Structure formats: C-alpha cells, structure tokens
Amino acid sequence: METMKAQAIHLHSMRTLVLGVFMMFAIATLSACGGGGGGAGSPPPSGSNQPTTLDPAPVVNPPPAVSSGDLGLADRIYKGDARTPSGFHVEARPSSVTGTLSTRHLKNSDLASGPQAIGPQYEICTNDMAEAIDWSERQANWQGQYSDLAEVRGDARMFELIRVPRADVTAMIRHRVFRCDYLDRSGSDLRADAGAAGSMNQRPLTAGELQELAEYLWQFTMFNNSDYVVESSTRSSNGGTLVQTIRMGQLVRGAAAGCDTVQLRDWTHTMNTIDGTLTRSLSNVRSYQVKSTSSGVTSCTG
Numbered sequence: 001m002e003t004m005k006a007q008a009i010h011l012h013s014m015r016t017l018v019l020g021v022f023m024m025f026a027i028a029t030l031s032a033c034g035g036g037g038g039g040a041g042s043p044p045p046s047g048s049n050q051p052t053t054l055d056p057a058p059v060v061n062p063p064p065a066v067s068s069g070d071l072g073l074a075d076r077i078y079k080g081d082a083r084t085p086s087g088f089h090v091e092a093r094p095s096s097v098t099g100t101l102s103t104r105h106l107k108n109s110d111l112a113s114g115p116q117a118i119g120p121q122y123e124i125c126t127n128d129m130a131e132a133i134d135w136s137e138r139q140a141n142w143q144g145q146y147s148d149l150a151e152v153r154g155d156a157r158m159f160e161l162i163r164v165p166r167a168d169v170t171a172m173i174r175h176r177v178f179r180c181d182y183l184d185r186s187g188s189d190l191r192a193d194a195g196a197a198g199s200m201n202q203r204p205l206t207a208g209e210l211q212e213l214a215e216y217l218w219q220f221t222m223f224n225n226s227d228y229v230v231e232s233s234t235r236s237s238n239g240g241t242l243v244q245t246i247r248m249g250q251l252v253r254g255a256a257a258g259c260d261t262v263q264l265r266d267w268t269h270t271m272n273t274i275d276g277t278l279t280r281s282l283s284n285v286r287s288y289q290v291k292s293t294s295s296g297v298t299s300c301t302g
Helices: 003-031 068-079 112-120 129-138 207-218
Strands: 100-104 145-154 156-165 172-178 195-202 228-240 241-252 262-273 277-295 296-299
Touching: 003 296, 068 228, 068 262, 068 277, 068 296, 112 195, 129 145, 129 172, 195 207, 207 228, 207 241, 207 262
Parallel strands: 100 172
Antiparallel strands: 145 156, 156 172, 195 277, 228 241, 241 262, 262 277, 277 296
C-alpha cells in the first residue's frame, strides 16, 4: 500500500514537471514570433527596407528675366533725353522763343471761385473766339506781371492765344481752348486717373484721331515729366470701340546705392464709335529692378 502511494506521488510530480517545461517552451516560442503584444516602440529588424519620407524641397520662383528692351527703357529714363518714342505726336519748341515757353489749356478751375473750384477739373471749350479771348484775359498775369496778347490763332480743334510777359519779352505764354465741336471735356475730371474723358464731337471718328488726341493730352499730364518715358503707343479695337494705349515706364528710385524699380503702366483711352464718348484708365502692367552704374544699366535680378 505504501508502495502504490509513493508511485502515485511520483507520477503526479512527473506530470507537473512536463507541463512546466511545455509552458516555458510555448512562451519562448511566442516571444520569438513577435506575439504577446510587442510594443510600438520596438525597432524594426536590422536591414529591413522601410520607406523614407522626405520633406518636399521649397519651390523657388525666380524673378522674371529683364530683357534688353527693359534695360533700354530704363536707360532712357535715367538719361531723360528721349521721353517719347519715334512717331509719337509731340510739339517741337518754336525756334523763335529764346526764353521761357509755357503752354496750358484753360480749365474751369481757372475761372471758378469758392466751393466749385475744388470740384471736378476739366479743360473748358467754346466755339466763340471772343469768349476764348475773354477767358485768356482773366489769366493774363504771369509771375505777378501782366502778359500782353500778341496773337490769336485757331483751327478745327482749338483756339490758341499767345501772350508775351512785359517783364520778359523773350518768354511766350500760350493759352489754349478746345473748340466744343471738336472735343467737349466737361464730363471729365483731371483729378481722377480713370473714368469719363469727355466726348469727341467731330466726325468721322477714326483711330488716327483718337491716337493724336491721346498723345496730345499726354503732354499736359504729370507723365510728361522726369522719371517717366513712353515705351509705346498702340491702337486696337473691340466691337464698337477704338482703343489707344500708351505704355509708360516710371522710375521709382530706391535707397542710395540700392536698386531702382521701373513700373510699367498703361494709360488707355477708349472711344465709342457711335457717339464719341471717351473713357480713360490707368493700370499697372509689371515692374522690374535695375541699377545705373558707370558701365551702364544693369539688372538687379541677374
């Protein structure tokens, strides 16, 4: 009896030992296979081909190249001796005038006083020469001195009243007044860059007449000044309208020894070919940077 009890105890011990060895083997096998909840921080096996994510390289848009034509335009601005291109309608200085020459179109603000003097400003018109002379007489003083009326001229477009200052007989003052049957500017405002520009009343209405008018009016704007030049003057049409676009370059000077900016702008007049109404606009086209050196004009963008 004791012998059978001892054998039973021995058999139970052997089963317990075998079961323990089996459990240890199973745990070791599970760990080797990555089971049992391997942590997210576990490194990948050495030598594995894992994809690599790179930050995209920043996109760099180089500034537009400055053409030889752009440099030539900038050179004209710096020199200031060729403000308009060949064929542009500009008046030559009278060879007989050795002193100051002043040419101005008489405006409604020249004759107004009080609140109306600060309203819309435009060139006045008349078909009556006597009225044009009267308006000129109201503006006869020049630099504090009276200017004598020396001559009156007229054509299909305007009256011109020539005056000579008593204080300087070498000078000439030219007062101009549009004929209303050529151009009525009363709907315009010279203080605005865009909007109504009056009405052409002559007939027929042609692209050539619009070009000549736009280029003529340009001479009495701030654009006919230093740091401005005309690049081109071009015609186009759009349905029942004619368009004249004057492209200009303006030099905006930078800091000392730095780069200057040339701003290209379009000054555009549009005419309705049915009734002759005119509108104008001023728009920026593009800009580029240059510098004037002893060797000439160079681009600041390489």
